[in-house]
Amino acid sequence: MKDIQKLTPKEIRNLIRKGKWDKPTAGLAMGYAQANLVILPQKYAFDFLLFCQRNSKPCPLLEVLEPGEFRTKYLSSDADIRTDIPRYNIYRKGKLQNTVKEIKSFWEPDFVSFLLGCSFSFEEAMLRSNIPVRHIEEKKNVPMFITHIPCKRAGVFHGPMVVTMRPILPDQVTRAVQITSRYALVHGAPIHIGDPSAIGIRDLRKPDFGDPVTIKKGEIPVFWACGVTPQAVVMKAKPDLCITHTPGHMFISDLLNEELAIF
Amino acid sequence: MKDIQKLTPKEIRNLIRKGKWDKPTAGLAMGYAQANLVILPQKYAFDFLLFCQRNSKPCPLLEVLEPGEFRTKYLSSDADIRTDIPRYNIYRKGKLQNTVKEIKSFWEPDFVSFLLGCSFSFEEAMLRSNIPVRHIEEKKNVPMFITHIPCKRAGVFHGPMVVTMRPILPDQVTRAVQITSRYALVHGAPIHIGDPSAIGIRDLRKPDFGDPVTIKKGEIPVFWACGVTPQAVVMKAKPDLCITHTPGHMFISDLLNEELAIF
Numbered sequence: 001m002k003d004i005q006k007l008t009p010k011e012i013r014n015l016i017r018k019g020k021w022d023k024p025t026a027g028l029a030m031g032y033a034q035a036n037l038v039i040l041p042q043k044y045a046f047d048f049l050l051f052c053q054r055n056s057k058p059c060p061l062l063e064v065l066e067p068g069e070f071r072t073k074y075l076s077s078d079a080d081i082r083t084d085i086p087r088y089n090i091y092r093k094g095k096l097q098n099t100v101k102e103i104k105s106f107w108e109p110d111f112v113s114f115l116l117g118c119s120f121s122f123e124e125a126m127l128r129s130n131i132p133v134r135h136i137e138e139k140k141n142v143p144m145f146i147t148h149i150p151c152k153r154a155g156v157f158h159g160p161m162v163v164t165m166r167p168i169l170p171d172q173v174t175r176a177v178q179i180t181s182r183y184a185l186v187h188g189a190p191i192h193i194g195d196p197s198a199i200g201i202r203d204l205r206k207p208d209f210g211d212p213v214t215i216k217k218g219e220i221p222v223f224w225a226c227g228v229t230p231q232a233v234v235m236k237a238k239p240d241l242c243i244t245h246t247p248g249h250m251f252i253s254d255l256l257n258e259e260l261a262i263f
Numbered sequence: 264m265k266d267i268q269k270l271t272p273k274e275i276r277n278l279i280r281k282g283k284w285d286k287p288t289a290g291l292a293m294g295y296a297q298a299n300l301v302i303l304p305q306k307y308a309f310d311f312l313l314f315c316q317r318n319s320k321p322c323p324l325l326e327v328l329e330p331g332e333f334r335t336k337y338l339s340s341d342a343d344i345r346t347d348i349p350r351y352n353i354y355r356k357g358k359l360q361n362t363v364k365e366i367k368s369f370w371e372p373d374f375v376s377f378l379l380g381c382s383f384s385f386e387e388a389m390l391r392s393n394i395p396v397r398h399i400e401e402k403k404n405v406p407m408f409i410t411h412i413p414c415k416r417a418g419v420f421h422g423p424m425v426v427t428m429r430p431i432l433p434d435q436v437t438r439a440v441q442i443t444s445r446y447a448l449v450h451g452a453p454i455h456i457g458d459p460s461a462i463g464i465r466d467l468r469k470p471d472f473g474d475p476v477t478i479k480k481g482e483i484p485v486f487w488a489c490g491v492t493p494q495a496v497v498m499k500a501k502p503d504l505c506i507t508h509t510p511g512h513m514f515i516s517d518l519l520n521e522e523l524a525i526f
Binding site for chain 1: 308315
């Protein structure tokens with residue numbers, strides 16, 4: 001097999017479709033946008049679409065497929081959402097039931113698929129600008145925290161915003177804001193800079209999801225809205241059925257991160 | 264009556280609610296965002312929300328109300344969408360049936376209200392930066408053109424993008440792009456600069472809607488996505504019923520234009 005990291009998005013999706021890659025996608029197809037997946041039955045679709053419209057920082061929609069549709073149109077012209085993601089989580093009534101490599105046998109004609117932006121896109125831009133991203137340096141998952149900032153409710157969907165944290169040196173905070181502002185479709189600018197307690201976070205050493213990372217002397221914790229928010233909100237609403245990607249096992253699109261930048 | 268132009272958004276909405284103002288809202292409550300209104304029965308709501316998500320430049324959603332809800336929550340905490348707009352157009356099967364000053368007697372519990380951003384917001388920013396806006400100088404309606412750029416279809420909704428045109432001096436085009444880029448929720452950056460025929464416009468002197476404006480020697484026509492697009496698309500889909508604001512008779516929100524700027 002050719003070095004996986006050198007493959008195009010299409011080549012990687014083909015491997016995944018054939019069941020030959022079921023691992024996380026971080027570091028693959030560098031430069032191309034990766035996306036979170038949420039699939040819900042149609043009866044929840046308007047409420048969830050409205051939730052994303054009202055909470056676009058944690059829930060930046062890249063593409064929504066029509067009911068029953070499993071082929072993407074805009075993120076890729078040849079992808080099948082049922083097979084082209086390395087691993088899927090299947091939830092019933094908010095509880096994880098199983099993890100599978102494809103969902104063809106679970107597919108129903110009323111399924112609506114939502115693809116949401118992911119912070120991989122802006123992290124790449126930060127690294128290009130020589131702003132270190134600590135969890136990448138330390139080969140960890142990004143630390144994620146449940147805040148006391150409420151999302152705007154929509155129908156059955158509500159809950160607190162989840163954020164990611166990256167420690168940044170004071171002289172690079174402005175640049176980090178500028179860089180990530182360009183990526184409004186992949187969480188965009190920070191939602192908070194500094195004092196964690198101001199947004200309801202007690203201890204930066206104890207993230208609710210992901211791993212703790214080193215915060216060096218003088219570094220300021222900077223917080224971005226996180227794509228785990230919509231998943232947490234959906235689990236809380238306990239829909240009959242919900243299928244998501246398994247965290248870290250993302251959809252790899254044909255869209256360049258730069259194409260997502262808004263200016 | 265106090266000079267209408269000095270009234271706050273809340274005071275103007277109160278006048279409108281009492282039937283004391285049924286004229287256009289241009290120039291009122293300067294600094295505050297005004298919004299386009301589209302009301303559709305719930306059976307069309309998911310498709311239209313999806314259409315707006317797929318076509319955010321012509322259809323920048325500022326607020327979507329839950330089915331049956333007529334009070335705004337985010338654009339204002341005390342507005343009633345049934346009474347607080349100076350004039351409404353009522354369409355049945357895509358045909359204008361009548362124009363009314365309030366829609367309480369037409370209201371149905373399955374109505375979904377969509378409020379969309381309007382270019383008044385970025386025109387104010389252009390004027391503040393000494394970029395002339397010709398149709399304002401000439402006291403006309405902005406010229407609007409149907410292009411050959413197709414919108415991304417969603418369910419029953421499809422059609423070409425409608426654009427507005429403002430002639431700009433070459434040395435101010437870059438600045439105009441920069442300024443309007445900040446206002447992604449109110450159409451944002453231009454979708455085309457220069458040659459009208461490249462986007463299917465035959466004659467700048469013959470706009471499809473609005474008025475022709477003077478284009479001075481050396482000026483470049485610059486085109487922005489227009490809020491008439493969603494209305495044209497809805498009329499084409501011929502829903503049983505659709506209520507919109509009467510063009511120019513907008514919803515005046517409590518949100519400052521500056522609050523809509525994305526950076």
